[in-house]
Amino acid sequence: MTESPGTTGLIMNEPLLWERGKRGRHGMSLPRRDVPSAPLRDDLVGDGPDFPDLSEVDVIRHYTRLAQWNFGVDSGMYPLGSCTMKYNPKINETLSGTPGFAAAHPLLPDHLSQGALGLIHELEGFLAHITGLDAVTLQPAAGAHGELTGMLIMHAYHRSKGSPRSRIIVPDTAHGTNPASAALCGYSPVPVKSNDQGILSVDAIAEIMDDDTAGIMVTNPNTLGLFEEHIRDIARVVHAKGGLVYCDGANMNAVMGIADMGAMGVDIMHLNLHKTFSTPHGGGGPGSGPVCVAKHLEPFLPLPRITEQDGHYALLWDAPQSIGKVQAFHGNFAVMIRAYCYILSMGRYLRKASQLAVLNAAYIKEELKDTFHLPYDRPCMHECVFTDKFQEQYKITTLHMAKRLMDYGFHPPTIYFPLVVHGAIMIEPTETESKEDIDAFIAALKAVAQEARDNPDLLRRAPHNCKVKKLDETRAARHPCLQG
Amino acid sequence: MRYLPHTEDDIATMLTSSKADSLDDLFMTIPGDCRRTGDLELPEPLTEWELIDRIDSLSRDVASSREYTTFLGAGSYEHFIPQSVSHLLSRSEFVTSYTPYQPEISQGTLQAIYEYQTLTARLLGMEVANASLYDGASALAEALLMALRVTKGTRVALSRLIHPLYRQVVATYLQPTGYEIVELPYGTDGTTDLSSLDTMDDLAAVAIQSPNFFGSIEDLKTAADKTRDRGALFITAFTEPLAFGLLKNPGALGADIACGEGQSLGIPRCFGGPALGMLACKSKYVRTMPGRLVGKTEDVEGKRGFVLTLATREQHIRREKATSNICTNNSLCALAAAMYMASLGATGMRELAQINHDRSEYLKGELVTAGQDVAFSGPTFNEFVVRFTPDFSSRYDELIEQKIIAGLPIERWYPELPHHYLLCCTETTGKKDIDRFVQEVTP
Numbered sequence: 045m046t047e048s049p050g051t052t053g054l055i056m057n058e059p060l061l062w063e064r065g066k067r068g069r070h071g072m073s074l075p076r077r078d079v080p081s082a083p084l085r086d087d088l089v090g091d092g093p094d095f096p097d098l099s100e101v102d103v104i105r106h107y108t109r110l111a112q113w114n115f116g117v118d119s120g121m122y123p124l125g126s127c128t129m130k131y132n133p134k135i136n137e138t139l140s141g142t143p144g145f146a147a148a149h150p151l152l153p154d155h156l157s158q159g160a161l162g163l164i165h166e167l168e169g170f171l172a173h174i175t176g177l178d179a180v181t182l183q184p185a186a187g188a189h190g191e192l193t194g195m196l197i198m199h200a201y202h203r204s205k206g207s208p209r210s211r212i213i214v215p216d217t218a219h220g221t222n223p224a225s226a227a228l229c230g231y232s233p234v235p236v237k238s239n240d241q242g243i244l245s246v247d248a249i250a251e252i253m254d255d256d257t258a259g260i261m262v263t264n265p266n267t268l269g270l271f272e273e274h275i276r277d278i279a280r281v282v283h284a285k286g287g288l289v290y291c292d293g294a295n296m297n298a299v300m301g302i303a304d305m306g307a308m309g310v311d312i313m314h315l316n317l318h319k320t321f322s323t324p325h326g327g328g329g330p331g332s333g334p335v336c337v338a339k340h341l342e343p344f345l346p347l348p349r350i351t352e353q354d355g356h357y358a359l360l361w362d363a364p365q366s367i368g369k370v371q372a373f374h375g376n377f378a379v380m381i382r383a384y385c386y387i388l389s390m391g392r393y394l395r396k397a398s399q400l401a402v403l404n405a406a407y408i409k410e411e412l413k414d415t416f417h418l419p420y421d422r423p424c425m426h427e428c429v430f431t432d433k434f435q436e437q438y439k440i441t442t443l444h445m446a447k448r449l450m451d452y453g454f455h456p457p458t459i460y461f462p463l464v465v466h467g468a469i470m471i472e473p474t475e476t477e478s479k480e481d482i483d484a485f486i487a488a489l490k491a492v493a494q495e496a497r498d499n500p501d502l503l504r505r506a507p508h509n510c511k512v513k514k515l516d517e518t519r520a521a522r523h524p525c526l527q528g
Numbered sequence: 529m530r531y532l533p534h535t536e537d538d539i540a541t542m543l544t545s546s547k548a549d550s551l552d553d554l555f556m557t558i559p560g561d562c563r564r565t566g567d568l569e570l571p572e573p574l575t576e577w578e579l580i581d582r583i584d585s586l587s588r589d590v591a592s593s594r595e596y597t598t599f600l601g602a603g604s605y606e607h608f609i610p611q612s613v614s615h616l617l618s619r620s621e622f623v624t625s626y627t628p629y630q631p632e633i634s635q636g637t638l639q640a641i642y643e644y645q646t647l648t649a650r651l652l653g654m655e656v657a658n659a660s661l662y663d664g665a666s667a668l669a670e671a672l673l674m675a676l677r678v679t680k681g682t683r684v685a686l687s688r689l690i691h692p693l694y695r696q697v698v699a700t701y702l703q704p705t706g707y708e709i710v711e712l713p714y715g716t717d718g719t720t721d722l723s724s725l726d727t728m729d730d731l732a733a734v735a736i737q738s739p740n741f742f743g744s745i746e747d748l749k750t751a752a753d754k755t756r757d758r759g760a761l762f763i764t765a766f767t768e769p770l771a772f773g774l775l776k777n778p779g780a781l782g783a784d785i786a787c788g789e790g791q792s793l794g795i796p797r798c799f800g801g802p803a804l805g806m807l808a809c810k811s812k813y814v815r816t817m818p819g820r821l822v823g824k825t826e827d828v829e830g831k832r833g834f835v836l837t838l839a840t841r842e843q844h845i846r847r848e849k850a851t852s853n854i855c856t857n858n859s860l861c862a863l864a865a866a867m868y869m870a871s872l873g874a875t876g877m878r879e880l881a882q883i884n885h886d887r888s889e890y891l892k893g894e895l896v897t898a899g900q901d902v903a904f905s906g907p908t909f910n911e912f913v914v915r916f917t918p919d920f921s922s923r924y925d926e927l928i929e930q931k932i933i934a935g936l937p938i939e940r941w942y943p944e945l946p947h948h949y950l951l952c953c954t955e956t957t958g959k960k961d962i963d964r965f966v967q968e969v970t971p
Contacts, residue, residue: 061643061870071871072610074879078959081882082889085907088745090776092881093651097873100612107616107640107867114636116624124626131531132624135576141614141796144587149600150800151936152591156928159589160799173569185662185801188855199704208704224846224853228673229704233848271557301568302555308562322531326860327637328627328659328820330802346700368700372603372665372693372789373800381583388582391573393529399551400534406546406554423557450633458629478533479542505828510632512833517631520825520837524814526656527646528824 048488049120050453052509058109060528065096071103113511114327115455121481125427125458125470126219126267128297128319130401133389136322136382145381150373154358160377161357165350167384168334174387174394175293175313176304177336181345183375187294190314190333191225191261196367197312197337197344198258198288199229204344204365205286209258213282215244216464217266219292231258238464242268242420246277253281259288264308265295267462267470268420269405269427271303279309288312293336296320297474298402298426301395311338321383332379346370400475401426404482408471411486415493419465427472431465440496440503442467447514448495448506452488529573590799591933597961598933599891601911601952602741603664603691603767603789604797608956613794613867622863627820627856631835637859638834641822644866651772651869652786653779654808659820659857661805664789665694668765669701670818670852671787671807672733675761676707677816677851681732683708687720689740690765692941707732718744718904718913722754731760737788738764738778739771741938742904742950743888743911752782761785761813768792769806771909773881785809794868795861804861814838818852880955884910888953891962898970903948911952913938916969918947927968934969 098106116122122129148160168180184190195212202208212231214222216238223233234252239245243266253260260282264272272278279289291305291313297320305313317323318331325331337345347366348359390397402425409418409428417433432442446456446469458470473482495502507513534542539551548554574582593606617623621636628634628641641659648657661667672684684702686695688711695711702709710728715721720736734755738746748764755762764778766788772778778786790804791797809817815838823837840846872880888910895914896902903913914935916923927934935951942948953962 058639060639060646061866062646065873068875070873070876071612072876073608074876075608075883075955075958077883077886079886079890079962082886082893084774084885084909088775088907090653090772090774090780092773092874092878093647093777093869095647095650095869095872095874095877097875098870100610100871103867103870104612104616106870108619110636110640111616111619111621112636113634113639114621114625115630115633116621118620118624122624122626124629127626129624129626133531135579137618137623139580139583142583142587143594144590144592145583146796146798147592147594147606148590148799149593149598149606149797149933150604151600151602152933153928156591156933157799159586162589163586170570176564185666185858186854186856188853189662189666192853196700196704220847221853221855223848224850227848227850228701228853230706271555273557273559276559276561299555299558302564303558303562304564307564324623324860325626326858327622327625327634327641327863328856328859330662330858330861331856347696368703369693369696370666370700371663371801372691372697372803373663376801376803377799378796378802385579385583388571388574388579389576390529390531391570392568393532393573394570395568396529396532399554400532400539402554403534403539403542403546403551406548407542410546423554446630447632450630455633456630476531476533479538507632511635512632512831513827513829515631515827515833515835516825517835517837520823520835521840524821524838525824526642526814526821526837527649528642 048452048484050451050509055112055511056109058106061106062096062528064102065098067097069097069099071098071100120453121477121485122455123457123471123473124455125472126294128472128474130322130474131476132322132324133386136385139385140378140381158357161350163384164380165352165357167380170387171315171334171336174300175336176306177313178339179342179345180334180336182334182380183346183371184333184335185371185376186329186331187314187316187333188221188225189370190335191221192228193335193346193370194290194312194314195225195229197341198290200344200367201288201341202258209256211257213252213257213260215262217268217462218261218263219267219294222261222292226261241422242270243272244274244278246274246281249278250281253285253287255285257287259290261290261292263292263295265298265425268429269424270420270422271425275308294319295426298398300398302398306338311341317379317383322386323379323382330376330379332376397475404473404475404477408473408482408486412489415490416469427470429465430469432467435496438496438500440500442469444503445492448492448503449488450507451509454485454488596931596933599935599951600933602936602950604800605768605792605954606956607792607954609794609796610871613864613871616867617864622860628836631833635833638822640863640866642824642834644862645822647866647869648806649808651769652808653777654786655811656814657808658817659822660862661807661819661854662858663803663805664767665697667787667805667807668694669698671763671785672698672735674785674816674818675733675763678761678813679732681760682730683710684733685710685712685728685731687712687736689714689720689742690735690737691741691767717906718742719746719906722751725754725758728758731758733761733763735763735765737766739768739909742913743908744904744906745775745909748781768910770881770884773877774885790865793865795864802858802861804858804865816851819854820857883955887957891953894962894966898966910954911950913948913950916947916949920947932965932968
């Protein structure tokens with residue numbers, strides 16, 4: 045095996061912010077006082093926040109050291125299943141901070157914000173085309189926010205037909221957020237099991253779909269990385285009872301330019317710009333969770349809508365069936381700029397990106413299926429799911445192997461999800477990993493599996509090379525210490 | 529394509545290993561009737577320099593404050609952002625990582641968020657702050673849902689002087705739940721009229737924004753006392769957290785939950801997003817709080833470290849019984865706010881808040897001297913409402929031609945206030961800009 049990327053180096057300690065600094069220092073340039081001071085009424089004035097005073101150098105060193113304790117896509121392969129940790133192009137970062145956009149106020153009159161409205165409108169069009177659906181809102185701030193928006197649309201649609209209905213079908217292979225999003229709209233989730241092939245059967249849906257069920261929330265490709273082959277017939281069953289099909293599009297990276305969500309019978313779908321469209325995850329946000337809908341649901345999209353006439357864009361507030369607003373302003377515009385730049389840079393290569401994402405996952409699946417238990421040996425899409433079943437005999441779990449993988453210089457895959465598989469190891473390489481990097485990752489996982497046999501204690505004590513050793517999460521939850 | 533590293537040889541080798549004949553072969557599980565019929569019809573891929581031109585030209589078609597003098601605030605504020613913050617925030621270890629599920633290789637994000645929670649709690653005078661939410665409006669909606677979980681109430685009372693777009697978001701979130709929203713009117717001094725509270729039953733929460741949408745500073749203490757008498761939780765909202773450099777903080781005035789928008793703390797306006805939803809509460813409510821939390825712990829060698837904690841409240845464990853469906857925070861925005869607060873420090877925060885207040889008071893004073901009519905009498909921070917003459921709307925358009933944006937007309941949300949404009953000053957509005965503006969609007 046070639047040398048793995050993981051090694052050790054000099055890592056600097058760094059105290060908490062308030063363990064640094066001295067009263068009277070400052071790290072920021074303040075403007076001159078050019079107008080008379082106007083004291084506030086005494087009874088309104090407080091003490092001001094108890095912040096440390098730091099110099100600019102204090103602040104720079106502090107965060108530079110913290111950054112060095114983090115692993116990102118730019119550090120190495122980050123095969124977190126269902127999260128699509130692909131490369132985040134640098135030009136898009138730069139352009140998202142374009143001064144004219146960065147300084148734009150969200151409540152400017154329409155005729156003064158044509159460039160921004162035009163970008164959003166054009167991006168909506170791209171996303172509609174890529175999904176095969178008809179209308180798009182970019183207001184939701186994240187995937188889960190898009191799900192909530194989708195559920196609100198479903199609720200408003202059924203209400204407009206006379207009854208909001210009370211239940212919703214959520215398969216065991218759907219994303220974990222789905223039940224919580226549905227519950228916010230008062231829906232009780234009705235679970236349904238996938239079949240022995242890891243996908244939904246039409247019969248299972250037909251059995252539970254009724255007049256009080258609002259629809260189904262399906263993830264396609266699902267969280268086992270498998271395409272729901274019967275989706276078209278499932279949609280027919282749901283539609284026949286007056287229900288709607290919601291598709292969680294978190295896994296859209298597998299099927300760009302290949303699948304047509306409209307043709308599948310999907311009515312509502314959210315996308316994650318921070319997954320499929322390469323915008324960075326930022327340590328957990330900001331993302332963007334646009335919602336795409338079929339024509340008949342367009343009147344329910346959030347306000348305001350952007351309309352175009354003769355190259356002029358306007359905000360339309362008059363839409364009586366709209367669910368209203370889900371964010372104060374237009375959504376995460378700086379994220380939209382990045383996704384817009386990505387689509388313009390890729391064009392037809394988006395299809396190639398999906399093909400290579402699937403190729404990378406299929407290759408990993410074949411190369412590792414003798415090393416790790418593969419519960420569903422079927423053609424996978426952009427991710428593949430293994431388990432720790434082969435390692436059970438050494439009393440080694442998925443968690444042990446994940447922690448050990450860090451020592452080899454890789455971010456661990458998603459673990460213990462989806463719940464439908466015991467001890468899941470969910471690997472999503474994405475298309476931006478080269479064959480060499482994937483080979484190194486495969487070699488590292490094989491080495492870890494070998495260690496599980498030969499030296500299991502090494503895995504139980506892992507990681508060994510990180511800034512901190514294994515952390516006590518139980519203690520953190522039992523005795524919460526949430527601020528210093 | 530430079531983001532796709534595969535050579536034709538790589539593809540061929542990998543296909544062979546994967547037991548597939550072609551790339552199309554990999555998709556054989558997708559039935560024909562689920563497929564696209566034609567190729568993607570997208571523009572021809574742009575080169576990097578063509579892309580720069582495209583964005584440059586679009587961004588020129590926006591009236592940004594770099595060319596304009598704007599007196600627009602209303603929940604999105606222009607403040608100087610130090611270059612040090614922008615530089616640190618672009619570190620790719622922060623930008624290209626995800627939610628810190630694996631704490632051993634995410635200590636940078638985790639410690640930074642722990643520090644953000646601490647600085648936020650200190651700024652708001654609250655016991656515990658979460659790792660952030662999407663924006664101020666959704667934070668308020670989440671705070672109200674939280675109060676509905678804590679109490680057994682069925683209705684919430686919202687001041688009409690909470691940002692009108694925030695109230696719209698709250699209405700959207702609460703619509704399917706069946707809970708009732710009651711609006712509290714405002715009085716002639718530009719603050720919330722609390723008199724209707726005394727007879728209101730089944731209340732889960734009372735929410736007041738301060739400084740409110742008109743910029744007026746509310747009497748939060750009195751509102752907190754009245755709310756407690758009704759057995760409800762007192763929620764304070766804000767759109768301008770810089771105010772707490774000078775004003776008494778929500779905790780000191782009796783807030784059970786404090787929430788709002790943190791954009792002012794080092795985040796560019798960028799047409800409204802991404803933003804920063806800040807939310808803090810009394811520690812007795814922490815287990816009903818929405819959103820991520822970072823906690824301090826130790827590793828097996830007793831060394832300090834940080835982890836995501838109290839996850840049993842969250843969607844991936846509790847599923848439909850979770851406190852919220854939110855999966856992430858707005859981590860990078862929270863990081864920007866922490867860096868900004870650290871750069872300002874206690875001394876800088878006080879000074880900057882005072883400068884902001886001085887500038888807006890100067891504008892107010894000059895307008896009054898010039899014979900303009902300030903609509904409400906109470907004390908304000910950074911923003912206030914002016915009643916211009918009925919012919920002002922044409923003057924407003926002329927001023928735009930001169931690259932001045934004379935605040936925000938508020939009649940759309942307050943039909944009883946025609947010709948009223950919300951004006952805002954921050955440290956970026958210099959005396960010269962103010963003097964020129966007063967001259968221009970004075971007939």
